Amino acid sequence: MVKMNKTLNIAIIGLGQVGIYLYNELKLKKKDIENKTGRKIKIVAISAKNKNKKRSFKIDKKIFYSNPLKILDEKKIDILFEVVGLSDGVSKRIVEGALKKKIHVITPNKALVAKYGDYLANLAEKNKVNFEFEASVAGGIPILRTIKEGLATNKINKVYGILNGTTNYILSEMENSNQSFNKVLRKAQSLGYAEPIDPKLDLNGFDAFAKVRILSALSFNNKISKNKCIMEGIENIDLKDINIAGQLGLRIKLLGICEIKDNKLFETVHPCLVSKNSYIGNVNGVMNAVILEGKPIGESVLQGEGAGPGPTSSSLLSDLLSILRGNIKKPFGVSSSKRKKIENFNNNNYTNSLYLRFEVKDKPGVLSSITNNLAKHKISIQRIIQTPDKKNKRATIVIITHKTSELNSKNCLNLLKKNKNITKYPILIRLYN
Amino acid sequence: MVKMNKTLNIAIIGLGQVGIYLYNELKLKKKDIENKTGRKIKIVAISAKNKNKKRSFKIDKKIFYSNPLKILDEKKIDILFEVVGLSDGVSKRIVEGALKKKIHVITPNKALVAKYGDYLANLAEKNKVNFEFEASVAGGIPILRTIKEGLATNKINKVYGILNGTTNYILSEMENSNQSFNKVLRKAQSLGYAEPIDPKLDLNGFDAFAKVRILSALSFNNKISKNKCIMEGIENIDLKDINIAGQLGLRIKLLGICEIKDNKLFETVHPCLVSKNSYIGNVNGVMNAVILEGKPIGESVLQGEGAGPGPTSSSLLSDLLSILRGNIKKPFGVSSSKRKKIENFNNNNYTNSLYLRFEVKDKPGVLSSITNNLAKHKISIQRIIQTPDKKNKRATIVIITHKTSELNSKNCLNLLKKNKNITKYPILIRLYN
Numbered sequence: 048m049v050k051m052n053k054t055l056n057i058a059i060i061g062l063g064q065v066g067i068y069l070y071n072e073l074k075l076k077k078k079d080i081e082n083k084t085g086r087k088i089k090i091v092a093i094s095a096k097n098k099n100k101k102r103s104f105k106i107d108k109k110i111f112y113s114n115p116l117k118i119l120d121e122k123k124i125d126i127l128f129e130v131v132g133l134s135d136g137v138s139k140r141i142v143e144g145a146l147k148k149k150i151h152v153i154t155p156n157k158a159l160v161a162k163y164g165d166y167l168a169n170l171a172e173k174n175k176v177n178f179e180f181e182a183s184v185a186g187g188i189p190i191l192r193t194i195k196e197g198l199a200t201n202k203i204n205k206v207y208g209i210l211n212g213t214t215n216y217i218l219s220e221m222e223n224s225n226q227s228f229n230k231v232l233r234k235a236q237s238l239g240y241a242e243p244i245d246p247k248l249d250l251n252g253f254d255a256f257a258k259v260r261i262l263s264a265l266s267f268n269n270k271i272s273k274n275k276c277i278m279e280g281i282e283n284i285d286l287k288d289i290n291i292a293g294q295l296g297l298r299i300k301l302l303g304i305c306e307i308k309d310n311k312l313f314e315t316v317h318p319c320l321v322s323k324n325s326y327i328g329n330v331n332g333v334m335n336a337v338i339l340e341g342k343p344i345g346e347s348v349l350q351g352e353g354a355g356p357g358p359t360s361s362s363l364l365s366d367l368l369s370i371l372r373g374n375i376k377k378p379f380g381v382s383s384s385k386r387k388k389i390e391n392f393n394n395n396n397y398t399n400s401l402y403l404r405f406e407v408k409d410k411p412g413v414l415s416s417i418t419n420n421l422a423k424h425k426i427s428i429q430r431i432i433q434t435p436d437k438k439n440k441r442a443t444i445v446i447i448t449h450k451t452s453e454l455n456s457k458n459c460l461n462l463l464k465k466n467k468n469i470t471k472y473p474i475l476i477r478l479y480n
Numbered sequence: 481m482v483k484m485n486k487t488l489n490i491a492i493i494g495l496g497q498v499g500i501y502l503y504n505e506l507k508l509k510k511k512d513i514e515n516k517t518g519r520k521i522k523i524v525a526i527s528a529k530n531k532n533k534k535r536s537f538k539i540d541k542k543i544f545y546s547n548p549l550k551i552l553d554e555k556k557i558d559i560l561f562e563v564v565g566l567s568d569g570v571s572k573r574i575v576e577g578a579l580k581k582k583i584h585v586i587t588p589n590k591a592l593v594a595k596y597g598d599y600l601a602n603l604a605e606k607n608k609v610n611f612e613f614e615a616s617v618a619g620g621i622p623i624l625r626t627i628k629e630g631l632a633t634n635k636i637n638k639v640y641g642i643l644n645g646t647t648n649y650i651l652s653e654m655e656n657s658n659q660s661f662n663k664v665l666r667k668a669q670s671l672g673y674a675e676p677i678d679p680k681l682d683l684n685g686f687d688a689f690a691k692v693r694i695l696s697a698l699s700f701n702n703k704i705s706k707n708k709c710i711m712e713g714i715e716n717i718d719l720k721d722i723n724i725a726g727q728l729g730l731r732i733k734l735l736g737i738c739e740i741k742d743n744k745l746f747e748t749v750h751p752c753l754v755s756k757n758s759y760i761g762n763v764n765g766v767m768n769a770v771i772l773e774g775k776p777i778g779e780s781v782l783q784g785e786g787a788g789p790g791p792t793s794s795s796l797l798s799d800l801l802s803i804l805r806g807n808i809k810k811p812f813g814v815s816s817s818k819r820k821k822i823e824n825f826n827n828n829n830y831t832n833s834l835y836l837r838f839e840v841k842d843k844p845g846v847l848s849s850i851t852n853n854l855a856k857h858k859i860s861i862q863r864i865i866q867t868p869d870k871k872n873k874r875a876t877i878v879i880i881t882h883k884t885s886e887l888n889s890k891n892c893l894n895l896l897k898k899n900k901n902i903t904k905y906p907i908l909i910r911l912y913n
Contacts, residue, residue, distance in 0.1 A: 068776075072633070072776075076633050079633060080633065082814055082818050083632060083633075083813065083814050085815075181630070187631075187776075187777040187778065187780065188780060189626050189629070189630025189631065192625070192626075192629060192630050193622050193625075193626065193630070196622070196625060196629075196798055196801065196802060197614070197622025197625050197626070197795075197798050198620075198622065198794060198798065199516060199797065199798050199801040200505070200509050200512060200513065200516075200794065200797040200798070200800075200801065201794055326762070329759070329762075336781075341794075342790070343501075343505075343620075343789075343790025343791065343793055343794055344620040344784065344785065344790065344791055344794045345620065345784065345785040345790065345791060346784065346785070347620065347621060347782070347783065347784035347785075348769075348781065348782070348783035348784065349780070349781070349782055349783075350780065350781035350782075350783075351777065351778065351779065351780035351781065352777065352778040352779070352780075356776075357775070357776025357777065357778065358776065358777055358778060360776055361631060361633065361634055361774075361776055361777045362630075364632065364633040365629055365630050365631065365632050365633070368629065368632040368633065369629060372807070372809065373807075374805070374806075374807050376805065380516065381515055381516050382518075385515050
């Protein structure tokens with residue numbers, strides 16, 4: 048490590064929950080950081096939209112900028128934290144501008160990395176500075192560092208897990224409290240576990256999917272994929288399905304999965320039925336967990352708090368320390384020129400056992416028309432549970448199938464859609480293999 | 481990172497199971513390592529006791545040395561792997577000699593690090609080379625790197641877990657197969673999970689304890705402690721206790737624990753009763769798991785294969801890549817001068833609920849003499865299970881106590897030892913809090 052007495056100048060762009068927590072941590076841990084790295088740091092610029100907003104920690108208004116881009120022109124910055132969190136706009140402009148000026152950048156912004164990660168990594172390499180984003184996946188769990196460094200020479204063939212704390216909290220809480228999705232969502236919002244205004248990006252799987260893209264790029268040394276993938280969220284998960292799953296010894300989890308299948312890249316996010324006795328079935332609440340399968344390491348598990356300013360700050364500071372210790376590193380572990388494109392696995396060939404729930408009119412012949420249709424599409428049945436609702440002349444039919452491909456199930460369900468005795472488009476949840 | 485075209489010379493000392501696997505991996509992954517680090521490596525010297533022993537991979541006899549110390553005199557080495565595994569002797573001499581000659585050293589040798597880690601780290605710092613020992617704790621799980629880097633600015637206050645795969649396999653297998661300790665030990669030996677000749681250091685907790693010492697030094701920035709601690713292994717765990725525990729919804733695990741209690745350092749290894757529903761209660765077989773509690777990170781879990789040449793090699797190579805990427809680092813994360821001594825927590829004040837099993841003569845008054853004695857030592861009872869064995873006029877009494885200190889339980893059991901109606905010195909297993 049090069050000994051330098053020069054104090055390093057730091058800028059923080061974004062003073063939301065995470066930004067303000069980070070600001071405070073940096074002040075509190077100044078001495079500790081100096082002990083660990085031999086380098087002094089100083090926050091010389093901060094930026095947010097509103098200078099006078101009420102914040103949980105006091106800020107130094109003398110170093111406040113409303114326009115973050117001005118900082119790059121007016122101040123000598125060594126390390127910049129981008130904690131605005133947009134996939135484009137000012138987030139992209141400030142990161143781009145900083146890297147071009149040979150400023151190290153640290154960010155928890157998964158949307159930005161998933162969208163522009165290749166371009167920004169290339170920019171960082173060219174300018175010989177770091178672009179670090181440990182906090183973008185699984186909060187405080189140092190999963191990216193583990194893949195890039197701890198498991199560097201392993202051949203990883205699969206990474207999967209619970210990558211979104213909001214949805215995991217909602218699923219757990221629906222089960223525990225026996226309350227509907229909408230009720231639990233409002234509770235999650237009031238507790239700060241879900242975005243108060245627009246929680247869509249968590250609920251529809253987009254957030255988890257950005258993390259899958261980053262994990263797969265790091266694990267398989269591929270360029271961030273732009274392929275069309277199966278991405279489903281939890282908005283359509285009904286309390287009824289959670290309860291039926293429970294009776295079957297199963298639990299619903301939103302899993303993010305990336306895998307090399309037949310030398311091709313497969314990435315997906317969708318709800319899965321997992322055994323209540325499995326490890327992943329017992330990661331509840333806001334916890335995140337990532338499971339890696341590699342050679343020679345075998346199966347490794349990392350679990351921890353996936354969100355919140357504390358865990359996120361922990362990861363942001365680990366990136367800072369890595370930079371202060373003088374490690375100039377490739378953002379994706381290997382240089383951009385060595386990262387390849389991997390052909391996409393055909394989603395139609397993705398196979399799973401399926402949980403299908405049909406709400407039907409209680410008439411003779413309905414079940415047989417469903418089972419005939421399944422048979423026609425070569426989908427064989429493992430288990431059927433039919434629950435009549437005599438009063439309303441309705442019935443619920445739950446079918447667990449043997450393994451079948453996406454193509455078969457899509458074709459089959461499209462036909463069944465037209466069946467007038469089925470009152471609601473069938474619910475489909477894949478069983479995790 | 482400094483670009484240098486020079487090939488780095490590597491020596492491997494020790495060609496046992498791990499050494500020979502590593503030798504093969506280095507050959508196989510040469511190109512991958514070059515891609516990831518931009519550095520070329522070459523194995524220029526290997527050493528073991530016996531040149532002609534049968535090994536699972538072919539070695540290059542032209543670079544073989546019977547006396548490893550000769551390598552330091554005769555060859556220009558940049559990086560040396562010590563995989564002999566002794567706490568003293570040739571292991572210490574070769575590591576010491578290498579560091580003095582400004583050779584980076586990588587080792588999985590926990591016994592050496594636990595005994596001489598402070599001295600060797602100091603030596604490495606003075607000579608500005610790396611002394612890396614990721615593989616010394618929890619096999620392939622990159623736990624040390626996670627503490628030193630991923631969680632660098634967290635205040636860690638407790639680290640505990642299952643740190644020894646041999647004992648965890650034995651305990652799991654006793655439960656699953658309902659077989660005695662000795663039978664299962666022989667099975668573990670035949671499968672290569674336990675040392676064939678002298679498995680003592682695994683069974684008596686010594687191996688796990690060395691890992692606790694290393695974890696606590698890294699987590700709390702203290703010098704490796706030399707304090708006397710509670711160290712118990714699994715040699716006295718009886719199938720009977722496993723079965724009774726099972727009936728109570730509990731499972732026995734050998735836990736290593738280090739913790740800051742009242743600003744003092746507490747380190748221990750002993751069997752614990754944990755809930756069958758807890759995370760740690762479901763880490764079975766040869767798996768290792770480490771749980772960290774810190775601020776602001778919260779609770780983090782790392783789980784993976786704890787032993788075997790594959791996982792160990794994975795960690796050894798992660799250390800190699802870290803060196804090749806040009807990261808000169810303090811072996812314990814901070815410089816030796818910044819590491820302090822922490823006063824020892826008084827073991828007598830360690831408190832737990834206890835599981836006590838007494839084998840007694842089935843006579844009136846025996847139970848009351850036990851409970852009186854407990855009461856005298858202020859140990860209150862949560863639960864009693866008495867099982868008579870009429871034929872032999874014996875009985876088994878199991879008592880679960882409320883929390884009590886080591887001092888109280890020691891005093892109480894010493895008195896009960898003298899009770900002639902108790903036929904066997906009571907079994908004591910602590911419940912994990």
